[in-house]
Amino acid sequence: MAAVSRPLPTLRGWVVGACGVVLLVAAGWFGRVDLLFAGLLLTLAPLAALIALTFDRPWLDVSRTYAPDAVAAGDEVQVRLGVRNVSPRPTPAMTWVDTLPAGFAPTAARSLPSLVARADTGVARGADTVTLRYTARPQRRGTYLLGPLLVTRTDPFGLARGGYGVGESKVLVVTPRVSALGPGVAEVSRGEGTDPELVRHSIPSSDEVTPREYRPGDPLRRVQWRATARLDRLMVRQEEQLSNPEAWLLLDTVRARPGDGEAFERAVELAASVAVHLLELGYLVGVHETGERRLAGSYQLPGGDHLLVGELAALAQSTEPGGDVVGRFAAGLRGARAAVPTFLILAGGEPGFGGELAALRRYASPAIAFLMTPAASAARESLERAGWVCVQGDEGRDAAAVWSLAAQAHQRATAQRFAEVGDV
Known part of the structure; x- marks a missing residue:
């Protein structure tokens, strides 16, 4: 029950022991029995105290x-x-x-x-x-x-x-710290992707949802105000086809070089913040890592946020890739009904990895890549050429600041695509 460390004399114990030695020397020099008795008492007292502390342990x-x-x-x-x-x-x-x-x-x-x-x-x-x-x-x-x-x-x-x-x-x-993230990226399409958003803007009369009467518990963001005004009762979007919207996140966990531990910590914090934000928006979130598989892979509320951050608490970098990561990630994206919000959080910068991920752009909308190290920035050219929005997650920026940069970059990219559609 109790492990004892080696007892040591206090300053008082050292002084008392030293006085005892002096008295013993004086007793031998002067031949005094009383000095011998006092010297033995003072010399043995600290020793007795050490023995007592060794065996008289607190239980x-x-x-x-x-x-x-x-x-x-x-x-x-x-x-x-x-x-x-x-x-x-x-x-x-x-x-x-x-x-x-x-x-x-x-x-x-x-x-x-x-x-x-x-x-x-x-x-x-x-x-x-x-x-x-x-x-x-x-x-x-x-x-x-x-x-x-x-x-x-x-x-x-x-x-x-x-x-x-x-x-x-x-x-x-x-x-990991979970930062509150503002709107601007995942809220755009609620799982439909940017392409349906472009269709809505180019063909304003398209009606993609069926209204129904409001039921207690329906989120207010689904209220359809045109139908409410026309029918004089509160109506909401049916959105049955989007009852279980998906979002996907790939976290780079392979150590590319020594000394990138701090960048990896920022990457994990960003992954936790983004995933929890998506869960709170109602998404079914799939999370893959590039190294050895240690995460459950799929999360949803209730409970998915606690499960994910708990698993991320013990997540460590791997020295080797975890097999065909891109293939597994692509299989998950292809299984969705449409292009889904997809986020890449890259910290390792493996050669050629960016090109493989760039090919997944057709399954992702919006498609955001967070580059957490200068090495990961090597993938920027191939990713942006394929249509990914790349954001640099430099040291000194927290997850909320990086997310805000992503929202701004995504809005610019979306506006550019709207302009291109309008020109056609």
Whole structure:
């Protein structure tokens, strides 16, 4: 239950031991029995304290909870420790500090009050239990082990100090930051793609949806105001053909060169933000990675957002590609009823990879490629030639800023296509 570290003398213990040695030398020099007795007492006292701390360990049971259970990188998590004395003897007053992994700010040592002996019945009486709390702020996503709890005590005379690790470690899941993204990209077609949007603008009389009467729970964005005004009752778009719109996202997880870890972290944060944004819009989101497959692959609400960010918390870069990534991704896109919103988040810049992805443009609308590293920018020419909208995800821009750039670039590309259609 308790792992003991090597006890060491305190400053007082060193001074007392040194005084004892001096008295022993003086006793031999002057032949004084009283000095010999005092010297032996002072010399052996720190040694006795060290032995006592080695064998007289605190028997404590520690329960550990987090609020929330999973925290986003950069946010605070409240750590609650329930410490109970399971020894038949009271514990002395001690100090405590929790064991934190790298990336967490260390906490200052705090006092742990004396706890009474546990009841003979084995049931906690209240005074043998104390609750400890502190706040941690992880800065980077991942899974971390917090604990064990480190308690430090001294002997009654303050001659020696010993530290003990009590309780077990517990995993804390730190998910990537999920930024709130503004409108402008995925909301354009709600799964229909840009081409139907062009048809609506070139042929304004086309009627693609069937109105029906409003039912409680229908989102207000589906209200069809023309039909409402004509029939004098609230009508909404039927949109049965779009009851399960799809969107696809490809995340580059292959390490192309050393030192691109920060770019990969930005890529994961962007992937989490985009995917959660799409889920909140009602999309069925397919997520593929270019390296070893570690994600479930398909997500939808309810629950899909929590599942995805939890999986992304432990996602690591791979050294080798995960097979025919483009082929699997293309198969998913071809399975959709029409061109669907598709997002590429590239960080590795594998040679020739951009050309393979460029060929998928006919299945994607809108088609957005986020280039997170200079190496990934090598694919820009081939992607833009095929019609992809490319956005540079430079360091210093958060996911919301990169998404805003994508929205602006997409609007410009759409306006250009509207102009081309009008000229025909």
